[in-house]
Amino acid sequence: MNDRCVKQKFAAEITDGEKVDDLFLLKIFEVKQKKDGSPYVRAEIGDVTGTLSCFLWGVQGCADQVTETASSLQVGAVYRVRGNAKTYNGSMQVSVNEGIADFAEPVPSTPLDPEDYLTSPVKGLDLKGGIFRMANEISDPELRHLVLEAISSVDGFFIKPAAKGRHHEYRGGLAEHTLETARIALAACDATRVGIDADRDLVIAGALLHDIGKAFCFEEQGLGFAARPEYDLIGHVTLGVSYIAPFAKRLPPEKAAHLLHILQSHHGPHGEVPCQTPEAWMVHLADLTSATLREAADDQADLAPGTGKRNGWRAGGPVWRFE
Numbered sequence: 001m002n003d004r005c006v007k008q009k010f011a012a013e014i015t016d017g018e019k020v021d022d023l024f025l026l027k028i029f030e031v032k033q034k035k036d037g038s039p040y041v042r043a044e045i046g047d048v049t050g051t052l053s054c055f056l057w058g059v060q061g062c063a064d065q066v067t068e069t070a071s072s073l074q075v076g077a078v079y080r081v082r083g084n085a086k087t088y089n090g091s092m093q094v095s096v097n098e099g100i101a102d103f104a105e106p107v108p109s110t111p112l113d114p115e116d117y118l119t120s121p122v123k124g125l126d127l128k129g130g131i132f133r134m135a136n137e138i139s140d141p142e143l144r145h146l147v148l149e150a151i152s153s154v155d156g157f158f159i160k161p162a163a164k165g166r167h168h169e170y171r172g173g174l175a176e177h178t179l180e181t182a183r184i185a186l187a188a189c190d191a192t193r194v195g196i197d198a199d200r201d202l203v204i205a206g207a208l209l210h211d212i213g214k215a216f217c218f219e220e221q222g223l224g225f226a227a228r229p230e231y232d233l234i235g236h237v238t239l240g241v242s243y244i245a246p247f248a249k250r251l252p253p254e255k256a257a258h259l260l261h262i263l264q265s266h267h268g269p270h271g272e273v274p275c276q277t278p279e280a281w282m283v284h285l286a287d288l289t290s291a292t293l294r295e296a297a298d299d300q301a302d303l304a305p306g307t308g309k310r311n312g313w314r315a316g317g318p319v320w321r322f323e
């Protein structure tokens with residue numbers, strides 16, 4: 001690698017067994033423990049051509065260096081990555097030992113070309129138009145205006161990710177997941193006899209607003225997004241309900257309570273409040289469908305054709321990619 005902070009090799013060009021020494025964006029990371037209890041960092045690094053798993057093992061006996069390095073890592077920053085590339089379970093990953101020293105601080109952002117690093121699978125999709133068109137399907141004008149105003153008033157709704165990892169974790173992921181959830185929930189409403197008696201407007205509104213709390217969980221950092229403390233300290237469900245509650249005061253009390261219930265219960269049996277109406281179930285199941293399909297597809301995309309693995313990193317179950 002030269003010293004001019006110019007990328008020479010891109011993620012998609014890296015091959016099995018290759019020595020890596022180049023610049024990559026740190027997308028996400030987590031500190032994990034080896035069997036002997038010593039720490040390592042599992043990260044996702046990447047550039048405009050793709051994403052790689054990266055493991056910061058450090059040097060044997062230097063657990064403190066791993067801990068210290070992890071405490072200063074900045075998601076959204078670009079780091080020099082020196083390590084060895086290896087295909088493992090069908091996915092390319094980079095192992096870093098001595099090169100952990102380069103993670104002590106990111107490379108300066110000034111000479112970097114953001115175009116080398118920024119990418120999103122939803123780039124070019126008209127998610128904003130899709131969401132506004134979906135909101136305009138709401139026949140009750142009061143509820144329709146509430147949804148449009150609530151979404152438009154949130155900073156960065158259309159560019160933020162939907163999660164730190166697992167699904168829709170990229171730029172625009174929140175908008176894509178929101179639109180998918182609304183489309184699936186509405187399809188369930190329109191496809192079933194249950195839907196005849198359901199409040200179609202509330203299904204659309206609940207789906208479009210179900211994860212609005214996530215817009216308060218992320219902020220732009222460097223070339224990416226970092227989770228704010230509220231992500232873990234409060235949680236997006238509570239943040240969303242708190243944000244929508246004042247808007248909901250404009251609605252008749254029953255409708256307001258139903259809308260807030262859909263938001264509060266959208267994690268279904270896994271959440272604090274279980275779904276108690278068909279409309280809430282439609283949004284919960286649509287949310288789960290959108291998230292699970294994205295996880296399964298992204299786990300599969302990590303694999304080489306004709307390979308599988310027992311535990312996809314995102315969905316957590318077995319995954320296979322046919323030739």
Ligand SMILES: [Fe+2]
Pocket residue numbers: 210211236266
């Ligand atoms: Fe959610």
Ligand SMILES: [Fe+2]
Pocket residue numbers: 177181210211287
């Ligand atoms: Fe969601």
